[in-house]
Amino acid sequence: MLNMTPKEIFERKALRINPAKTCQPIGALYASLGIHNCLPHSHGSQGCCAYHRSHLTRHYKEPIMASTSSFTEGSSVFGGGANLRQALKTIFQVYDPEIVAVHTTCLSETIGDDLPSLIKKAREDGIIPEGKFVIHTNTPSYVGSHVTGFSNMTAAMVKYFAKKNGASKDTINVVPGYVEPSDMREIKRLVGQMGIKYILFPDTSDVLDSPQRARFSMYPKGGVKIEDLKDTGSSKITLSLGKFASEGAATLLDQMCEVPYKVLDLPIGIAATDRFIEALIEVTGKEPPESITDERGRVVDIMTDMLQYFHGKKVAVFGDPDQVISMTEFLVHLGMKPVHIVTGTPGKYFERRIKEIVKGVVDNPNVKAFGDLFLLHQWIKNEPVDLLIGNTYGKYIARAEDIPFVRFGFPILDRIGHSYFPTVGYRGAMRLLEKMLDALLDRQDRDAPDSKFELVM
Amino acid sequence: MLNMTPKEIFERKALRINPAKTCQPIGALYASLGIHNCLPHSHGSQGCCAYHRSHLTRHYKEPIMASTSSFTEGSSVFGGGANLRQALKTIFQVYDPEIVAVHTTCLSETIGDDLPSLIKKAREDGIIPEGKFVIHTNTPSYVGSHVTGFSNMTAAMVKYFAKKNGASKDTINVVPGYVEPSDMREIKRLVGQMGIKYILFPDTSDVLDSPQRARFSMYPKGGVKIEDLKDTGSSKITLSLGKFASEGAATLLDQMCEVPYKVLDLPIGIAATDRFIEALIEVTGKEPPESITDERGRVVDIMTDMLQYFHGKKVAVFGDPDQVISMTEFLVHLGMKPVHIVTGTPGKYFERRIKEIVKGVVDNPNVKAFGDLFLLHQWIKNEPVDLLIGNTYGKYIARAEDIPFVRFGFPILDRIGHSYFPTVGYRGAMRLLEKMLDALLDRQDRDAPDSKFELVM
């Protein structure tokens, strides 16, 4: 397994090997699915859309509906305007969405298609029916990562819809970040239990975790409603979870509608969730019900009860920056030592933040934004770890180096559960604790000689 | 591991090896913890109480408070009446419970202590303070199993408290069976979401999953209230989940207060949960909210999406009879083949029921009530399985025979999660599906040659 990977690290400047990220459009597509009655549309070659749909399908094991402008060589010469017009015509007639959310690709970006004008023209020409919407965002694949694409499409929702309707309401906006439907559902539950009115966007719950009822629905019942997106401009405040995935929408709302905002870490782990709840208290004056404090206490109970299995263990973590930041903090709070931390998404903030988190706990942490799994694997070869945390691609490293492995982040292609059970919030923390313990204890069980095989752990 | 176990099966009539059950009192103790402000009391030698507390502590990783009559040789000669009186005196003064729930042991049963008289006398003599309660049940260790003890103590709650107050109310009684706090919480959630008023007893949620808040509370906030136990006699109907653990209380309520009842299987797996919801509909006329139907649909979605990993796999299951019955049915519905099924609890119904469930799916199933793990292991040696499901003791067989293993039932001494995440209801089914898939897929990953190591599963 991964036998060609040498231990010696050769510094690379040009060659990416085994990436820990993918390109913007897939993130935009995913965000679009978080709008009710929306058909995401990929403005580029057919392959982009096919790849994104396939990849998201493998992750969710759910239908991922999206259309494409199906560029051919001609479009790459003359621009994709005609393709988009034809696409919108076909889409509204055949698939009847309420909204089409267009994202660009490296092809249409390189060509330089002017989406705002194209959409405006389509509207003028009656290609977009009355009461229907087309929004867009620019997602050049050669900038940022899938997280950037998610962030851009989320910001586009604000850009196209947010309106300030006068007096600020009680409602708060929550931008949940590039997380699972289960996570969005859990964030809604937490905010709801505090008795706070909220608009959460995007919202893929009830879209990408839809039931089997022998009935296919092109547009499942979930997703943020356009009415609600309009109202975001009148909310009291925006809480954006995850700087990389959610800050864009918040700042735009502030610029457009003067909705103030706080950017928080994704509420993964005990402290980050605490900060989320504290922020909710702070901005609304509402107190969490005892049930939330109890859930929190159960997390701490597991932490204190099982600390011997966590304490001092070395961990390698990779994934998307917002996830990895919160996860790294959680690991530190468990007494673990995150020694190698990688995200594929570029961003100096990531490295600075991680170093801050592990300060005093790990002396010379290996931290890299815009890194890749080949590097991570080499780091691990040079300094082995007790646990690897990351997406499905991590399993190759885990197998090569025989390391317990916890699947976390995007994508998870080889197990189910991530879309149904949250990793955010206190419940999510419980799940993560269980997953990590299972991995560590299974390993202890596997490696113990008969005489040290424990009944009680 | 378990190297002394031969493949050849020698029929035993007297020697129990590696039991799949334990004795009544621990079940009674557990049930008692499901009453608010209750101190369970073990009427027998100190060791019983110590063993039960230790064992439950290992399972829950929570304080398990209970007192004992501390029999010595004298008590075994003169009876334990004096011990009980002294105990009640001490308990009410030092530990101040609202109620003491006494269960007997094989010792006090063999001696023949007359608990009702002793309690009556104690009450008359002012040893039981005003407004305080002492209840009891007989739990001879040489009859039935821990499940019987649970059932008996649950029935005792009825016996001591249930009153018919005239007109039947809207409320229904739910007897959840010998399940986890997480399960009781989930059953309450399901019934509550249907807008049904209920009394659930016993109820160990918020007792045995209490938060870490740097504050010990002898009587956590959970548990069924005595007021509610009184009201059970006026409920519309009793739904008893699990024939072995819950039928007793229901029939007693019927006899005492003419509350009709239905005995259902524990709502584990899709069909048993369906029957539970249907029963709720039937007895209350209320419809489940869409959110429940959706949860159900998600379970089916996982089932249909992942069926290739379940279909045709041979499984060995052991545990408590109510759990094993529902689990076996669930396995059959997944297309699996439960070939060896054992419970330690005696009961012909079990064997009959299991054979009914696996009919047409497994030709000659090995089914045994009043069986043990030694026999199960021998069966497995003779017909290997792809998956083993059972409590922590199963891990020895799993290791010996190198079988993927899912922890399910009581006790789970070496992993956390069972007390926090339900296995009942649709959410529970999702958890079980995830657990089984993890076990099966981890094994596939482990055993695959590099060339067959799958990215997507």
Place this chain on the structure above:
Amino acid sequence: MTAVIEEKRRDIDFDIEDVVENIIRVYPTKVAKKRRKHIVVRDPSEPQEIEANVRTVPGIITQRGCCFAGCKGVVIGPIVDMIHIVHGPIGCSYYSWMTRRNQGVPREDGHYYLEYCFSTDMQEDNIIFGGEKKLRAAIREAYEIFKPKAISIHATCPVGLIGDDIHTVAKEMSKELGIDIVAFSCEGYRGVSQSAGHHIANNGLFEHIVGKDDIELDGYTVNCLGEYNIGGDAWEIERILDRCGIKVASTFSGNGSYTEYRRAHMANVNLVQCHRSINYMAEMMETKFGIPWIKVNFIGVKATSKSLRKLAAFFEDDALTEQIEKVIEEEERAAEEAIAPYRERLEGKTAFLFVGGSRAHHYQDLFRDLGMKTIVAGYEFAHRDDYEGRDVLPYIKVDADSRNIPELDVEPDPERFKPRKDPEKLKKLKEMGIVDTYEGMMKDMGSGTLVVDDISHFELEYLMKELKPDIVCSGIKDKYVIQKMGVPSKQLHNYDYSGPFAGYKGAVNFAKEIDMLINNPSWSFAKAPWEASPLIKGALIIE
């Protein structure tokens, strides 16, 4: 238990033409006109034409991918011992990383890169200022770290547009490093589907790698062309051929090896499995080296036997023929016995098949082995010859989208051209249908069945509702759409992470899996009981 379906299956005599017209009616007029030509109701009494290999209308939700996917994803990616560098932004390389399940094993020299993903991960400045420099640096780094025998370079969409000359980079770096470096201009927008990429990949392989190493091969040797070793298919085929006494010299391109391709021209004959993706290679090798090709189908018990008999007919060796017949006899018996119990439960069930450029044809044979009928079939990226047979080739119009895919100018190699048969014999074998010929999918489909090229999501959903198939075989993008309708779906691109399905043992695997998919009890739970039927009182009480 079978799949839950909302309504009853239609009567067998209902008018399929009506169904087609109803589908078409939904499209905008122009689109409807186009789509109508892609749908054929089979009437075996007359020759039928189908539109294929033309642009998908923008906005249509299609199964198709792009040229890059066909070149790097399908044909070149599976070569295990080369480093395949994708030149472009990260996505294309990322998405084609281990996702096709082309299985492989390292050879003795250890070079094995299937688990790796290499990309230049172009950033904005590379797009603005050009990416050649980064590409060169990436190649040097790859060489520095891995010392590979050969490298391929694959262009993604922006590369052509910004004018990076990857072929010159390849040539120069090849010289600098002393290893083969082959560039593929497989930008996603080329052609109308993956098909363009296949062609480009064939060209590159043929021009730069095949036929460079004249090592003599012993015994009867074949190349397996158009076999991608999904789920280990190639290994099952190898096992069978091995038993017959025939060696596989190389496979294009499942578990493919650069080293083996260099001597592929030394084999006796080429076996063509996936006609669409590899017929270019077969033709070019015949022209240049004199190797005839045999269209085979190792999917299905009978189909496998038939393919083996073609080989017997080709080699004309009594001992070999006898051995082949022995193998057929033994393997068929074992397979059919193993299939029997599944067939019993599957007999009469119906299937839809939408996959590839040959599989929708191949798997009909296998379904026939199971007693099942394929009632709708179609290809994702095929050409007319894949539907109508190669006789139609001279009549296919080359449109603007296909014209840009280069056709290589191939001549017999002055030294290496060796005819395997004398021309007369070869002609006779061709007339017998043994070599150099393929009759296409449609001929094998009965009256009233439907052929749909490049089926759209809408058409699929509509046809499922109308025709109530018991199973639909398609790809990952459709799988859960189909299943959400309560109908099981088998992925025939990646085999649902299972396989092999080729050969005799593969057929048994397939039978088992189709039975499992259709007959697993899970489907019966799709409706909640409180939705499906009124409650039966009393049934709940156990006393």
Place this chain on the structure above:
Amino acid sequence: MTAVIEEKRRDIDFDIEDVVENIIRVYPTKVAKKRRKHIVVRDPSEPQEIEANVRTVPGIITQRGCCFAGCKGVVIGPIVDMIHIVHGPIGCSYYSWMTRRNQGVPREDGHYYLEYCFSTDMQEDNIIFGGEKKLRAAIREAYEIFKPKAISIHATCPVGLIGDDIHTVAKEMSKELGIDIVAFSCEGYRGVSQSAGHHIANNGLFEHIVGKDDIELDGYTVNCLGEYNIGGDAWEIERILDRCGIKVASTFSGNGSYTEYRRAHMANVNLVQCHRSINYMAEMMETKFGIPWIKVNFIGVKATSKSLRKLAAFFEDDALTEQIEKVIEEEERAAEEAIAPYRERLEGKTAFLFVGGSRAHHYQDLFRDLGMKTIVAGYEFAHRDDYEGRDVLPYIKVDADSRNIPELDVEPDPERFKPRKDPEKLKKLKEMGIVDTYEGMMKDMGSGTLVVDDISHFELEYLMKELKPDIVCSGIKDKYVIQKMGVPSKQLHNYDYSGPFAGYKGAVNFAKEIDMLINNPSWSFAKAPWEASPLIKGALIIE
């Protein structure tokens, strides 16, 4: 970060006597009077007496178990190569199945039953009609299946009551099967705690197994008595003794072996680790075989060295002494170096210790190695001699509960009695504190510390609130009570599924774990921030 505690630690000078009085006040008067005698505020200036080994008041939530637990659970259960059949209802056998973490390994003959649980699983009719028949059948079945070398039988509560004569059954079945079968009347109600069971177990082992096989042992040999190999302690002790040149002939009873016990009387000296559970055996072996015993403590770095030096003093061999000193020097240095970083973080912290019949003493040495102070300690099932030293033995009143535990009448064995030292020398060694003596726990505890026998839940909780220990060492029943108070707890029965903690390496393990328990950040989260402190505005915003 340290444990979260609600209030500040009290000043060191507060009146501990007040605390004790406050505790006592809560009890009913009679109970209070009794409990008062179990609590001693240490005053080293005078001899102090403590009440111990008397009944726990019914209703008190005690740490104690029963006679069965002491016999089968503690002493006999760890013997790896015997089948231990529990005669009774299923529970007792079930609860003592692998729960004590006595580790073991099979010997050459393969017999190994630690992973098994054997019971007659008595049913109602066995209680009514007697269980002897079932017991006989169970023994036969065990023999039929396993052909063991020896079997033990353990009575649970009802057995004595219904009059099953397990000793006769043992004798008869032993004859029938030709193997040793030993019965233990260890019904749960005997005595007042596990202690009764230890005694009964000692008696049975001594009477039926020890000293039956006169195989000469080479070199310096010892038996380790009262060492149960929790977490592998015995193996670390063996490792150290081995380095010194001393062989362990047998261990009572961690990883114990029937075969080895039969020749245990051939060793030079007995080392007594847990005084409470095994002093009977030590005394009886000395009487019968002439083997003196040395009280050792291998818990703690200094304690281990001290114990080794006792051995040197006993054997009086310069080479051995030199080797022992060498081992001590090397091992102490390594251990102290390894402990140093932990000690730095632990220095000055305080501990409560409630465990066993010797461990609460032993672990004080180890805590001292870490710079920590034990401020409250007590035993669960000890006798006065364990607290006050063996000098008190003649003055201990034997009450009704203890009187029923048989004292064996032991005489020097006419053939096997071999004095290891001449009587004068022995006497001198005893006066030096080397052999046949133990001074108890209390002497090692400083002024103002608290000794609490058979501590109750209430007392534990009260003392924790008053004295704010940094860690409380106890057993599984207390662990989560303690931790729910925000204070870490270390189980010293089962070592929290870790270990070994004995010897030099064990001390390092322990240091590491205590540091972990006290300094893990988890504790700092016990209070939700919205409970603990007002919000600090602005701190949340990252911009």
